[in-house]
Amino acid sequence: LAAGSADLAHLDARDRNFAFTLVLTSLRRHGEAKAVIAHFLDRPLPRKSGSAAIILHFATVQLLFLGIAPHAAIDLAVRAAKLDRNATHFANLINAVLRKIAATGARALEGLDIGRINTPQWLWQRWVRDHGEEIALRIGLAHRDEPPLDLTVKRDAEAWAERLGGIVLSTGSVRLQPGHAAVETLEGYAQGEWWVQDAAAAVPARLLGEISGQRVLDLCAAPGGKTLQLCEAGARVTALDISAARLERVRDNLKRTGLSAELVVGDALAFAPSQAYDAVLLDGPCSATGTIRRHPDLPFVKSDRQIGELAALQKRLLDKAAGFVKAGGRLIYCTCSLEPEEGEGQIPSFLARHDDFTLLPVKPGQAGLEPHFVSKEGYFRSLPFMPIGPATGLDGFFAARLLRR
Ligand SMILES: C[S@@+](CC[C@H](N)C(=O)[O-])C[C@H]1O[C@@H](n2cnc3c(N)ncnc32)[C@H](O)[C@@H]1O
Numbered sequence: 001l002a003a004g005s006a007d008l009a010h011l012d013a014r015d016r017n018f019a020f021t022l023v024l025t026s027l028r029r030h031g032e033a034k035a036v037i038a039h040f041l042d043r044p045l046p047r048k049s050g051s052a053a054i055i056l057h058f059a060t061v062q063l064l065f066l067g068i069a070p071h072a073a074i075d076l077a078v079r080a081a082k083l084d085r086n087a088t089h090f091a092n093l094i095n096a097v098l099r100k101i102a103a104t105g106a107r108a109l110e111g112l113d114i115g116r117i118n119t120p121q122w123l124w125q126r127w128v129r130d131h132g133e134e135i136a137l138r139i140g141l142a143h144r145d146e147p148p149l150d151l152t153v154k155r156d157a158e159a160w161a162e163r164l165g166g167i168v169l170s171t172g173s174v175r176l177q178p179g180h181a182a183v184e185t186l187e188g189y190a191q192g193e194w195w196v197q198d199a200a201a202a203v204p205a206r207l208l209g210e211i212s213g214q215r216v217l218d219l220c221a222a223p224g225g226k227t228l229q230l231c232e233a234g235a236r237v238t239a240l241d242i243s244a245a246r247l248e249r250v251r252d253n254l255k256r257t258g259l260s261a262e263l264v265v266g267d268a269l270a271f272a273p274s275q276a277y278d279a280v281l282l283d284g285p286c287s288a289t290g291t292i293r294r295h296p297d298l299p300f301v302k303s304d305r306q307i308g309e310l311a312a313l314q315k316r317l318l319d320k321a322a323g324f325v326k327a328g329g330r331l332i333y334c335t336c337s338l339e340p341e342e343g344e345g346q347i348p349s350f351l352a353r354h355d356d357f358t359l360l361p362v363k364p365g366q367a368g369l370e371p372h373f374v375s376k377e378g379y380f381r382s383l384p385f386m387p388i389g390p391a392t393g394l395d396g397f398f399a400a401r402l403l404r405r
Contacts, residue, residue, distance in 0.1 A: 231261050
């Protein structure tokens with residue numbers, strides 16, 4: 001799905017952007033497109049119809065959601081069908097259905113339960129079970145729109161917001177609305193005055209508070225958004241990641257921002273530092289369901305089983321991370337997941353296994369957090385539809401702050 005995908009490399013920038021938008025929108029609104037197509041088809045397409053279904057899907061998305069002129073979208077669809085031995089028999093049907101969708105398809109969208117139908121069943125069931133139906137619907141709805149671009153700025157958030165045409169959020173991130181110029185061309189990027197980081201992702205490192213001069217271990221550090229925050233706050237940072245290639249991105253980011261950290265390629269589970277740290281931040285591998293707004297392919301490539309496996313790995317990483325914290329030091333555990341197994345569910349069992357740790361509850365106001373971001377237990381929890389003053393929407397994130405006695 002990457003914009004830099006080799007399959008798209010031969011296209012010029014405009015076509016590449018269009019292809020990218022088309023795929024992203026087709027994923028984000030797949031349920032709506034499917035429902036409208038089903039409304040206008042007398043019976044489902046047979047199995048041997050080749051690419052007819054996907055051609056219909058892409059054309060419907062162009063007609064209903066991307067404002068493409070009907071003749072252009074329909075002509076392209078019919079031509080594409082004729083290129084496929086199996087779909088070519090359906091070219092007339094595709095033409096007829098798309099004409100109807102162009103004329104009255106928008107009406108077929110009315111009354112659809114959008115938050116639900118755009119969410120694949122396995123996730124819908126999970127979210128209803130874990131968050132309740134009302135919240136599940138709001139999560140699903142939040143996944144429909146293109147998310148804004150959030151930046152963590154080194155200093156002068158107000159000035160940078162003004163310069164870049166954005167706003168400052170309650171937590172201090174600067175937000176630009178979709179439609180901004182390419183990130184690398186924005187003022188301050190080359191000078192390393194800021195980096196891209198969702199407002200929610202910027203919270204966990206801030207929960208450490210004053211860390212100037214402290215030794216901080218960033219386990220699972222790449223691509224390095226949190227490493228940069230820790231360095232900028234004046235900590236002496238060790239950034240570890242299992243992936244050498246991903247750690248290169250941390251190196252590049254440090255270079256661009258003029259910050260420095262000790263970089264270690266290695267498995268956190270096998271890491272054996274000679275000295276314990278004042279603070280450890282564990283932002284381990286997770287299902288990343290909190291980032292579906294940015295990665296709408298996730299629901300189609302992840303599975304229930306993977307979430308169980310990841311939760312088991314997170315438990316092992318947490319146990320390991322605990323051993324790297326010195327007495328009186330702090331441990332931040334965080335994930336960009338909406339799934340309680342990867343967040344809230346980890347903490348009580350961790351505390352039961354480690355009686356030298358206690359929860360250091362997060363309080364509203366800390367790191368600029370509004371009360372709705374703080375759970376009754378004292379965890380940081382964001383969901384993609386939540387307001388973040390003065391705006392709305394951020395990645396789904398979980399963080400707990402633990403203290404070693
Ligand atoms: C969620 S990402 C971290 C994001 C990063 N903290 C940031 O703010 O930019 C998880 C990272 O964990 C790394 N990882 C996965 N398993 C690991 C392990 N056993 N030891 C160290 N790093 C691991 C992955 O390579 C990936 O870069």
